[in-house]
Amino acid sequence: MSQIFEGYENQYCQLSANLSKKCAAAAVLDGEQKKQKISEIQVGLDEADSLIRKMDLEARGLQPNIKAMLLVKLREYKSDLNNLKSEVKRIASTNLNQAARDELLEAGMADTLTVSANQRDRLLMSTERLNKSSNRVRESRKVMLETEELGVSLLHDLHQQRHSLLHANNTLHGVDDNMSRSKKIITSISRRMDRNKWTIGAIITVLVLAIGAILYFKLSK
Structure with missing residues (x-):
């Protein structure tokens, strides 16, 4: 009052x-x-x-x-x-x-x-x-x-909890992006290794054939 x-x-x-x-x-x-x-x-x-x-x-x-x-x-x-x-x-x-x-x-x-x-x-x-x-x-x-x-x-x-959840969500998106990029890099490296294997195999095959040819010509004389 x-x-x-x-x-x-x-x-x-x-x-x-x-x-x-x-x-x-x-x-x-x-x-x-x-x-x-x-x-x-x-x-x-x-x-x-x-x-x-x-x-x-x-x-x-x-x-x-x-x-x-x-x-x-x-x-x-x-x-x-x-x-x-x-x-x-x-x-x-x-x-x-x-x-x-x-x-x-x-x-x-x-x-x-x-x-x-x-x-x-x-x-x-x-x-x-x-x-x-x-x-x-x-x-x-x-x-x-x-x-x-x-x-x-x-x-x-x-409000604070919502802010924390949004921050955690952004962090998860960042981790997911990093994982995607890592997966792409690993895939690229794997492809390069496969190509290198085929290249090395071809080189070895050529060398073996060259050595075989050389030995054949030497032995045939």
Whole structure:
């Protein structure tokens, strides 16, 4: 998850809790004190709106799977902010007397705090679920990266083996060519030896005949 988003998220949760306390306090005030407190709350609501927009922009710039989870969080925060705004409008439009303030202190403020606490619990549960989902996404991404690295390593090994096989094939072709040339040379030498044998045989035959003729003429005289 984006650290920038988490920073905005922490700021918003703290601001939302502070605004809820101020709303509860403003509900029991009257006159100028009430107006001043509502003005403070309005400033906080503007700041909360700004944080929501920043979180929205940051979430939309992330990867689709992470963006989807963060947008779910944003819907919760926007709902929380709308509830705060509605509460502020209700407080601003109501002029409570002392009896109403006492009743609010005894019942209304307790209900507001209960609702706010329940909403915070829901937000925390949603945040916890989304964090778990983010962890699963990170683990899946880690497995994918490891698988990709393994695939790259296997392709590299196969490439090296292919290179070795091609080299061995070229070597075998070279040996085959050398053997063919050697065979041709041996055949040529064998033919020459055969021709030399016939030549030597013919020479010996001529010499024998010449010697025989010479002996014949000498003996005949």
